[in-house]
Amino acid sequence: MNSDFWFILCGASLFLIVAACIVYYFFIGPYSFRLRSFRGEPTYPEGYNIRGIDISHYQGEIQWDVLRNASINNDPIRFVFIKATEGVSLMDDNFNENFYQARQNDFVRGVYHFFTPDCSAERQARFFLHQVHLEPGDLPPVLDVEKKGSLSGKELRTAVKRWLDIVEKAYGVKPIIYTGYKFRTSYLNDSIFQDYPYWIAHYYVDRLRYKGPWAFWQHTDRGEVDGIKGDVDVNIFNGNLQELHDLTLKEPSGEE
Helix, strand or coil: CHHHHHHHHHHHHHHHHHHHHHHHHHHHHHHHHHCCCCCCCCCCCCCCCCEEEEECHHHCCCCHHHHCCCEECCEEEEEEEEEEEECCCEECCCHHHHHHHHHHCCCEEEEEEECCCCCCHHHHHHHHHHHCCCCCCCCCCEEECCCCCCCCHHHHHHHHHHHHHHHHHHHCCCCEEEEEHHHHHHHCCCHHHCCCCEEEECCCCCCCCCCCCCCEEEEEEEECCCCCCCCEEEEEECCCHHHHHHHCCCCCCCCC
């Protein structure tokens, strides 16, 4: 009786461990940078002073006149990424207002599309281009890739590349790819993406573990800034202010 009990207990424990590993590998690990951490207050990486935030309707009504004079770790906020679209039909409720106010308040602005893997990549790209009209001085368009959906790794890479190619042709610049550190290494680690600027999400670490070149690092989802109620994602740019402006879209040359 005793030995049977311990045998059942060990078997149940082993099953739970295996099940937990499977859940983490497929459902938590790739998106863990999006889960709220309970490891204390956010830290601000040293050695960088070009700081920015990214926003969507989740931030509600922003006090732009306050935000324009806000700072992060005693550095002014230089850039703002704004969510515009998702999938083939979803428009962020606050996009138009945020897009307008960011320019009016002298921020370098960027715009991103949240990629839905189980929708047509071409339709998503066309939807983004129809809704978003970037101007000289704006950062290149951004593709936010966080989910694999039902696609295989190869299918995901093909779909992502399709979106990037369509949008690059429209704007004449390579879009920025936003993704998590683990998601990048697990699903987008391919030479076809090596020439794109990267915006990497990796939270609660003193330095970015990603080994390749990167342009932006989203280092916390728990930032606090004047003018915004509640938490906001906080980012750094891997360069100086002139290099940030060099990355932005330019006026057409007028040459054929």
